Amino acid sequence: MGDCGKTDGMSKGDYASHIHDLAVQLKDKVAEKAAQTVQTRAQSMKSEIDGQVQYQNQEAQNQATRDSASSGTPVTPKVISKNDKGDNGYSLLCPDSQKVVDKYKDYYKIDLLTIEPGDVSKIENELKNKHLTYIVDKFDRAKNFPDPKKSDGAEDPLTSVTGTGALATVKPLAADKNGVDVRPNPSSPGGLFGNASFGFAPTMAGSIGWQGATATTFTDITTNIPHVVESYNAAVRTVRNLLEVNRQVMLRARKDIDSILHDGIAAVDHCDDCKQGDDSAVATLGIVGGIATMIGGFVSIPVTGGLSAAAVAAGMDLVAGSTQTVASAMGVKGSPNPLSGSGIDEVVQKILKAATDTFNALDDIYNTVATQGFDKIDKITAGANRVDYVVLHPDPNFMGVTNKNADEVIT
Amino acid sequence: MTTAVPLPAVLRASTHLHQMGQIYGDVITQVKTAHDATGEVFESGHGDALKAACEGAINALWSAAADSHDNLFNTSVVLVRYVNAVCDADHTNAKELDTQVDAINQAAGREESSNGLPDGTVPRLPDVNPDDPDGNYVPEPSDDPAERPEGS
Numbered sequence: 001m002g003d004c005g006k007t008d009g010m011s012k013g014d015y016a017s018h019i020h021d022l023a024v025q026l027k028d029k030v031a032e033k034a035a036q037t038v039q040t041r042a043q044s045m046k047s048e049i050d051g052q053v054q055y056q057n058q059e060a061q062n063q064a065t066r067d068s069a070s071s072g073t074p075v076t077p078k079v080i081s082k083n084d085k086g087d088n089g090y091s092l093l094c095p096d097s098q099k100v101v102d103k104y105k106d107y108y109k110i111d112l113l114t115i116e117p118g119d120v121s122k123i124e125n126e127l128k129n130k131h132l133t134y135i136v137d138k139f140d141r142a143k144n145f146p147d148p149k150k151s152d153g154a155e156d157p158l159t160s161v162t163g164t165g166a167l168a169t170v171k172p173l174a175a176d177k178n179g180v181d182v183r184p185n186p187s188s189p190g191g192l193f194g195n196a197s198f199g200f201a202p203t204m205a206g207s208i209g210w211q212g213a214t215a216t217t218f219t220d221i222t223t224n225i226p227h228v229v230e231s232y233n234a235a236v237r238t239v240r241n242l243l244e245v246n247r248q249v250m251l252r253a254r255k256d257i258d259s260i261l262h263d264g265i266a267a268v269d270h271c272d273d274c275k276q277g278d279d280s281a282v283a284t285l286g287i288v289g290g291i292a293t294m295i296g297g298f299v300s301i302p303v304t305g306g307l308s309a310a311a312v313a314a315g316m317d318l319v320a321g322s323t324q325t326v327a328s329a330m331g332v333k334g335s336p337n338p339l340s341g342s343g344i345d346e347v348v349q350k351i352l353k354a355a356t357d358t359f360n361a362l363d364d365i366y367n368t369v370a371t372q373g374f375d376k377i378d379k380i381t382a383g384a385n386r387v388d389y390v391v392l393h394p395d396p397n398f399m400g401v402t403n404k405n406a407d408e409v410i411t
Numbered sequence: 412m413t414t415a416v417p418l419p420a421v422l423r424a425s426t427h428l429h430q431m432g433q434i435y436g437d438v439i440t441q442v443k444t445a446h447d448a449t450g451e452v453f454e455s456g457h458g459d460a461l462k463a464a465c466e467g468a469i470n471a472l473w474s475a476a477a478d479s480h481d482n483l484f485n486t487s488v489v490l491v492r493y494v495n496a497v498c499d500a501d502h503t504n505a506k507e508l509d510t511q512v513d514a515i516n517q518a519a520g521r522e523e524s525s526n527g528l529p530d531g532t533v534p535r536l537p538d539v540n541p542d543d544p545d546g547n548y549v550p551e552p553s554d555d556p557a558e559r560p561e562g563s
Binding site: 012141144145146147150151153154155157158160161192193215218222225228229232235236239242243246247250359362363366367369370371373374375377378391392 | 416421424431434435437438441442444445446448449451452453454455456457458460461463464465467468469471472475476478479482483
């Protein structure tokens with residue numbers, strides 16, 4: 001039981017076709033299994049309604065006979081038909097039968113009161129071609145799942161920028177309230193930057209005997225360069241990792257929908273009316289809890305007044321590795337969703353609920369990754385703090401030294 | 412040399428800044444490529460807001476890299492202008508700088524790695540023309556402004 005194991009390598013089109021075929025198989029299997037039940041129950045409802053009509057008309061006739069005898073004049077009985085109230089006899093059914101009719105409308109979109117209880121094959125065809133097409137429609141969204149391999153096009157260029165190492169930390173440039181420089185020693189950012197930012201060390205003014213205001217400004221600029229480069233690199237790497245989160249989520253969602261359909265078909269196949277269905281357990285998108293844990297790393301990032309490097313690292317280390325998947329990194333397990341039920345209608349309901357849960361989980365994840373991931377990076381990189389953290393910039397005073405400060409350095 | 416300013420070191424810093432600006436140019440190319448590839452990464456329809464958030468973040472990275480690129484280039488130019496101003500204040504500095512830069516570049520040319528190519532850790536400095544009539548003893552580094560995302 002479970003997914004077919006082939007979804008990872010499928011293109012978007014191939015996956016859409018695969019899911020469509022499985023959904024049609026499920027629909028047809030449900031139609032095959034349900035046709036006899038529908039026929040039996042439709043006949044049962046028809047008999048109950050006919051019986052009620054006959055009973056009530058007989059009662060009306062009896063009453064008319066009594067009224068005629070007592071009045072001495074003929075009284076015409078008030079005859080009813082099953083559709084007097086425009087509900088095809090629904091109001092004539094007992095409450096339990098009405099529940100059955102309601103359930104079939106909910107689960108199968110079938111009105112037992114309008115189906116002509118003919119032969120089973122005719123009902124089966126009607127179920128396949130009309131009443132149960134909503135089962136196929138239920139899985140339409142999965143046909144739009146993107147090909148996870150397409151993430152390479154966005155991730156690979158960013159990886160070339162940042163390298164594949166562990167997440168670099170974002171470092172504030174300002175001193176703390178005691179005037180102490182709180183910057184950690186910068187590390188090699190990797191990727192395109194490599195060690196380029198460290199080339200300034202030998203040229204720092206303080207170490208080569210250059211004195212004066214210009215030298216001080218020059219030293220400040222060159223000292224900050226490695227930190228700014230590393231912080232920018234961290235922002236790029238974080239975006240790359242968020243793209244990887246999306247890829248892993250899509251891989252998982254593809255498998256889950258595939259698994260729901262495969263397990264669902266098997267469960268329906270082994271489900272006879274009024275017997276327990278299979279014990280197949282469809283794993284709905286169990287990644288939800290794990291994603292929340294991972295994204296929790298972002299939640300604590302303040303967008304003003306500095307960054308919590310530890311929080312960024314704690315969140316993104318989970319997807320920093322090239323081989324570790326989000327699910328395995330977080331120990332995520334699917335939430336078992338047993339498909340057994342008291343009848344095929346209940347089994348079908350559970351299959352569809354599993355799909356709904358998966359789609360809802362996807363929406364939650366999308367929202368979390370967007371608001372707690374990409375949006376935070378946007379604010380860090382484009383907001384008021386960007387100059388301090390991720391953009392190399394000349395000091396405005398330094399820009400003015402081109403000529404006027406030349407004299408100060410002449411001995 | 413009649414100045415306390417280590418002009419070759421300032422010139423080397425200018426060269427470093429310009430080289431870093433070129434690295435940022437390469438970064439911009441990659442970030443732009445990533446931006447262009449996001450179209451097929453997210454689920455269409457339900458993932459549109461996520462896609463927009465991703466594009467916003469990548470555009471912010473792109474803009475930040477473009478600003479760094481341009482600022483690095485501008486600062487490298489400022490440093491060269493500073494060197495020229497010092498030399499202009501005392502022409503002797505220009506002549507001594509020319510001599511020192513020649514020696515540095517000869518050393519850089521000799522320092523080759525095992526594959527026979529120049530060792531990039533000792534960059535060549537721009538040649539000095541101590542007799543430039545306009546006072547541009549050291550040529551200013553040239554570069555084009557960085558490409559930026561639409562709307563920025």
